[in-house]
Amino acid sequence: MSFGYGFGPGGPGRRGCRRPRALSPLREHLRDTFWFAPTLGLLCAFALWWVASAVDAEIVEYLQSEEAYDEVSDLIGIAEDARTIVTTISSAMMTFIGVVFSISLVAVQMASGGFTPRVVRIFVRSRITKLTLTVFLATFLFSLLVLTQYDSKRDPRLVTTVPLVQSILVMIMVVLSLLLFIAYVSSTLRLMQVGPVVDRITRDAFRVLAKQPGGEPDPGPLAPETARIAHRGRAGVLLDVNVARLVRAARREGVVLRLIPRIGDFVVPGTPVLAVHGVGTPSRRALRYTVFVGVERTSHQDLGFGLRQLSDIGLRALSPAVNDPTTAVQCLDRIVQFLAAVVEQPLGAVHHRDGRGAVRLVQDVPEWAHLVDLGLTEIRGCAVASPQVSRRLLAGIDDLLLLAPQDRREPLVRHRTLLVQAVERTAPEAAEREFALLPDHQGIG
Numbered sequence: 001m002s003f004g005y006g007f008g009p010g011g012p013g014r015r016g017c018r019r020p021r022a023l024s025p026l027r028e029h030l031r032d033t034f035w036f037a038p039t040l041g042l043l044c045a046f047a048l049w050w051v052a053s054a055v056d057a058e059i060v061e062y063l064q065s066e067e068a069y070d071e072v073s074d075l076i077g078i079a080e081d082a083r084t085i086v087t088t089i090s091s092a093m094m095t096f097i098g099v100v101f102s103i104s105l106v107a108v109q110m111a112s113g114g115f116t117p118r119v120v121r122i123f124v125r126s127r128i129t130k131l132t133l134t135v136f137l138a139t140f141l142f143s144l145l146v147l148t149q150y151d152s153k154r155d156p157r158l159v160t161t162v163p164l165v166q167s168i169l170v171m172i173m174v175v176l177s178l179l180l181f182i183a184y185v186s187s188t189l190r191l192m193q194v195g196p197v198v199d200r201i202t203r204d205a206f207r208v209l210a211k212q213p214g215g216e217p218d219p220g221p222l223a224p225e226t227a228r229i230a231h232r233g234r235a236g237v238l239l240d241v242n243v244a245r246l247v248r249a250a251r252r253e254g255v256v257l258r259l260i261p262r263i264g265d266f267v268v269p270g271t272p273v274l275a276v277h278g279v280g281t282p283s284r285r286a287l288r289y290t291v292f293v294g295v296e297r298t299s300h301q302d303l304g305f306g307l308r309q310l311s312d313i314g315l316r317a318l319s320p321a322v323n324d325p326t327t328a329v330q331c332l333d334r335i336v337q338f339l340a341a342v343v344e345q346p347l348g349a350v351h352h353r354d355g356r357g358a359v360r361l362v363q364d365v366p367e368w369a370h371l372v373d374l375g376l377t378e379i380r381g382c383a384v385a386s387p388q389v390s391r392r393l394l395a396g397i398d399d400l401l402l403l404a405p406q407d408r409r410e411p412l413v414r415h416r417t418l419l420v421q422a423v424e425r426t427a428p429e430a431a432e433r434e435f436a437l438l439p440d441h442q443g444i445g
Contacts, residue, residue: 028240028298028300029292031125032121032124032125032298033124034124034130037130037131037133037134038130038133038134038137040134041134041135041137041138042137042138042141044138045137045138045139045141045142045145046141046145048142048169049142049145049146049166052163052165052166052169053145053149053163053166055165056149056163056164056165056166059164059165082163082164082167082170082171083147083150083167085167085170085171086143086146086147086167086170087147089139089143089170089174090140090143090144090147093136093139093140093143093177094140096136096177096181097133097136097137097140100132100133100136100181100184103184103185103188104123104129104188107123107188107191107192108120108123110192111123111191111192111197114322115194115197115312115313115316116309116312116313116316118296118297118308118309118312119197119201119309119313121296121298121299122191122197122200122201123191126187126191128180128183128184128187129184129187129188131180132177132180132181132183132184135173135176135177135180136177136180138173139170139173139174139176139177142166142169142170142173143170145166146163146166146167146170149163149166150163194313194327194330195330197313198310198313198330198331198333198334199334201306201309201310201334202306202310202334202337202338204299204306205299205303205305205306205307205338206306206338206341207299208299208300208301208302208303208305208306209303209338209341209342209345211301212303212345212346212350212365219351219359222256222258222277222362223255223256223277223278224277225258225275225276225277226255226276226277226278226279226281227275227276227281228260228272228274228275228276229272229273229274229275229276229281229282229287230269230270230271230272230273231267231268231269231270231271231272231273231291231293232269232284233269233293234269234293235266235267235268235269235293236266236267236293236294236295237264237265237266237267237293237294237295237296237297238261238262238263238264238265238266238267238291238292238293239263239292239293239294239297239298239300239301239302240263240292240298240300240301240302241259241263241290241291241292241301241363242289242290242291242292243352243361243363245286245287245289245290246274246287246290246352246360246361247352247353247354247360247361248286248354249282249283249286249287249290250282250354250360250361251354251358251360252282252286253278253280253281253282254278254279254280255276255277255278255279255280255281255282255360256276256277256278256359256360256361256362257274257275257276257277257282257360257361257362258274258275258276258277258361258362258363259273259274259361259362259363259364260272260273260274260275261273262364262365262366263301263302263303263365264297264302264304264305267293273291274287274291303365303366303371304366304370304371304374306338307335307338307371307374307375308374310331310334310335310338310375311331311335311374311375311378311379313327313331314327314328314331314332314335314378314379315328315378315379315382317331318379318382318383318385318386318389319382325386325388325389325443326388326443328379328382328383328386328388328389329388329389329392329442329443331379332379332389332392332393332396333392333396335375335376335379335396336396336399336400338371338375339371339372339375339400340399340400340403342368342371343368343400343403343404343405343408344403344405347365347366347367347368347371348364348365348367349362349363349364349365350362350363350364350365368408368411369410369411372411372412372415373411373415376393376397376415377415379393380393380415380418380419380422381422383419383422384419384422384423384425384426384427384436385426387432387435387436387443387444388443388444389443390419390423390436390437391436391437391438391439391440391443391444392440392441392442392443393419394416394419394420394437394438394439394440395439395440395441396441397412397415397416397419398416398439400412401413401416420437423436423437424437
């Protein structure tokens with residue numbers, strides 16, 4: 001993933017105003033990595049070992065000050081018995097970690113081949129996968145550190161530390177690792193099934209939708225455009241923008257910034273990214289780390305990415321090599337669910353305001369027609385060969401027509417008409433055409 005920054009316009013929107021969130025996209029970028037959680041876990045394991053070793057040293061020092069040498073001898077005996085277990089654990093954990101990675105790679109390969117390569121991101125962002133790997137690595141490191149604390153001296157008066165507390169913590173971490181391994185296998189098996197995968201994609205899409213603002217009065221036309229700022233950095237997909245930083249930069253100069261590309265667009269160096277409306281131009285320093293570019297779209301701020309994934313899974317399911325219309329129907333269920341949720345949402349643009357309520361950043365989001373086309377076009381093109389899919393698609397469009405206001409019915413009517421025409425051209429028999437064009441919420445219930 002590469003970070004770039006840019007300076008350029010986007011069309012000013014009509015509705016939707018919100019104040020920016022202060023949190024930067026750093027949290028989402030870290031969730032898309034696989035190194036941060038294990039590294040943090042190793043640091044925590046080292047800190048826990050340091051505290052536990054200090055506690056063990058205090059216990060031995062206290063007993064020696066009380067001249068309770070018999071108790072120290074008992075601790076030494078218990079610790080020696082635990083040493084064998086800790087040694088076995090330290091050597092077995094790496095094998096266990098290898099098993100986890102093997103399961104992960106097989107699951108990722110099957111998911112990317114059976115669904116779409118874009119679902120690999122679900123495994124990368126999986127909390128249970130990261131937590132399991134983190135605890136396994138932390139247990140391995142902690143057990144190695146504990147082995148360094150065993151004292152070769154047997155005289156209770158000369159022993160400086162007995163790793164009793166540390167050994168107990170190793171046992172607890174092993175039990176936790178086993179429990180997490182069970183949860184990890186269960187979670188991985190679920191993510192290899194169609195239903196949980198499309199459900200996860202849909203929930204991610206609704207999280208993005210929840211960040212969209214409600215309808216507000218139109219703030220009016222923007223001031224004339226005075227400058228454009230070009231993208232500086234590597235070419236790539238526009239992942240997200242740091243809204244709070246852009247709003248601050250625009251507020252300092254007393255201008256309004258307009259984001260030209262939408263989230264998910266591919267940008268190349270030199271193309272305009274932000275447009276400046278008003279007198280003054282934010283400095284390059286103020287606009288650093290405001291536009292984030294990467295190699296693949298994410299669902300952080302991308303309203304259409306969920307529909308893109310669902311459409312890809314459904315399209316692959318309808319390919320002659322797979323021929324799985326039931327999976328396509330499951331994807332249509334979720335596509336209709338998402339479109340029904342946005343059918344009355346204000347779309348077109350989002351206006352981000354500063355603390356005083358003044359609009360400082362205008363950001364385009366997909367229009368209603370764009371979302372309908374994204375969710376239905378490609379599946380509709382393949383539905384003519386599968387009555388199950390055509391019947392479910394017609395039922396979904398009819399449901400959306402009941403919910404859609406008058407000004408949003410046109411894209412739905414267009415897709416319904418095109419589907420009916422395609423089926424009539426493809427099916428030679430009247431009875432077959434009639435069957436394929438009968439709306440059914442289960443496809444063929």
